[in-house]
Amino acid sequence: MQVEETYLKGCFVITPKVFGDDRGYFYESFNAKKFEELTGLSVNFVQDNLSKSSKGVLRGLHFQTGVFAQAKLVKVVKGKVLDVCVDLRTESETFGKHFSIVLDAEKHQQLFVPRGFAHGFHVLEDNTLFSYKCDNFYNKEAESGIIYNDEQLNINWLISEDIIMSEKDKVLPTLETYTQLK
Numbered sequence: 001m002q003v004e005e006t007y008l009k010g011c012f013v014i015t016p017k018v019f020g021d022d023r024g025y026f027y028e029s030f031n032a033k034k035f036e037e038l039t040g041l042s043v044n045f046v047q048d049n050l051s052k053s054s055k056g057v058l059r060g061l062h063f064q065t066g067v068f069a070q071a072k073l074v075k076v077v078k079g080k081v082l083d084v085c086v087d088l089r090t091e092s093e094t095f096g097k098h099f100s101i102v103l104d105a106e107k108h109q110q111l112f113v114p115r116g117f118a119h120g121f122h123v124l125e126d127n128t129l130f131s132y133k134c135d136n137f138y139n140k141e142a143e144s145g146i147i148y149n150d151e152q153l154n155i156n157w158l159i160s161e162d163i164i165m166s167e168k169d170k171v172l173p174t175l176e177t178y179t180q181l182k
């Protein structure tokens with residue numbers, strides 16, 4: 001398992017060691033001890049989520065507020081996405097900056113998104129299965145988000161055709177509006 005910190009402090013790309021043989025492959029998709037050793041973080045994951053999406057689906061940018069904030073360890077089990085996280089930690093030097101990475105079921109890479117970030121992904125292949133661990137439970141009242149195409153964030157989502165979004169995600173505020181309303 002290899003862990004690399006991105007330019008956003010506390011946000012890591014994790015590449016597992018994959019053992020291939022004539023049956024297929026095996027890898028540890030999460031190991032608390034190694035995760036702690038390599039990131040220096042002690043995270044208590046309490047909820048696992050799995051979503052299936054068609055090509056062109058865009059989910060995000062989401063986060064939960066206050067004490068309901070969630071760190072997420074995300075990966076693709078089948079298919080491919082462009083995964084994006086945005087630093088919303090007001091005290092951070094990289095506030096408003098984002099990191100993006102293509103995650104797929106071939107390389108098996110994972111992204112650790114710390115608390116205080118917004119997260120989203122654009123699905124690049126049909127029938128993509130996206131799996132993630134969270135260190136805090138889902139709380140409907142604490143759900144919040146930023147609109148994916150906020151000009152200030154300037155994210156290249158690798159969009160080449162029509163995207164499919166939830167009605168909820170289409171009306172999310174910009175970062176500026178969100179910050180003013182807070």
Ligand SMILES: Cc1cn([C@H]2C[C@H](O)[C@@H](COP(=O)(O)OP(=O)(O)O[C@H]3O[C@@H](C)C(=O)[C@@H](O)[C@H]3O)O2)c(=O)[nH]c1=O
Nearest residue numbers: 049051059060061062063072119120121137138139166
């Ligand atoms: C996220 C979530 C949703 N739900 C329910 C609420 C709703 O009826 C249904 C679908 O929810 P959503 O439309 O919010 O699902 P989705 O748009 O996939 O939301 C997810 O997006 C990605 C980008 C994230 O980072 C996640 O944390 C989460 O916010 O599932 C739960 O029961 N538990 C959960 O943890």
